[in-house]
Amino acid sequence: MSMSAIAARAAALLLTSEKGRKGVGFLLVAIFAPVILIAAILCSNTAGGADHNNLAVEASFYGVNFTDSVPAEFQNAHHGYADGFFLSGFGGSGSQREYDRRQSS
Numbered sequence: 001m002s003m004s005a006i007a008a009r010a011a012a013l014l015l016t017s018e019k020g021r022k023g024v025g026f027l028l029v030a031i032f033a034p035v036i037l038i039a040a041i042l043c044s045n046t047a048g049g050a051d052h053n054n055l056a057v058e059a060s061f062y063g064v065n066f067t068d069s070v071p072a073e074f075q076n077a078h079h080g081y082a083d084g085f086f087l088s089g090f091g092g093s094g095s096q097r098e099y100d101r102r103q104s105s
Helices: 003-014 017-060 072-087 094-102
Strands: none
Touching: 003 017, 017 072
């Protein structure tokens, strides 16, 4: 008897009884539940990162006023990004004014 015939016979025996079907179902849930949860967590994290990146680029193109609670290092880095966008020719409509304002201060 070949291996596939043995596997088919074992599957038929398992799936013909209700207890066997439940056992196979619980096994599949036990295997795939962690995989689905990990995929959901990864999708959630990447969506948050994409939102942050979109906001950072938007702030670089159109300017932003930071509150006092934002660290100075972050503000300086952001202004560097905005200047880089302007100098590379990818600046938005408000970039020239924003660049001139920062250079004069």
